[in-house]
Amino acid sequence: MAILTVITEPDPRLHICSEEVAEVTDDIRHFMDDMLETMYHSEGIGLAAVQVGVHKRIIVMDIDHSQERYENDGSGQGRPLCMVNPTIVASSEEENIYQEGCLSFPGQFAKVIRPKEVTIEYLDYDGEKQTLHCTGLLATCVQHEIDHINGVVFVDHLSKLKREMILRKLKKSKQLDDEA
16 A cells, blocks of 8 residues: 555646546555555545545545544444445535535635535445445535545635635645745
């Protein structure tokens, strides 16, 4: 397995819609393993292929590994989830607000409103079709990652003012890193 490079805003590749995966092959499984290793190494709870520069509809998540800044609500079923070609097939009208962060926006967080519950259809690690009903943090995480493969980032859900503020902070942080 390998740790992949996570691309960060303002990289335009983050805003490209990803292509469907025709078949879950050994190469795809190996790539998902690398994505998981990268996610754990970066201390994230989710990662989309687009975040490592691959425009395929693949996401990985693990909301149950220990993260101090996230409340563990137990809905991750105690294992990492690998999803190929995930699609939201149903969502609740009731909404939730979570403080979201993103590996592609290091150090930046904002409250985002999303449906409280979603049902997802996807191919699993073995290429088998699955349906999963998600609530709580898992629902938020899966929507965040599906947004990524659709070329949408979490700040796109914010007001123009909040989005611009986060982008300015990120730019300033990058300038400081470049000077160091």
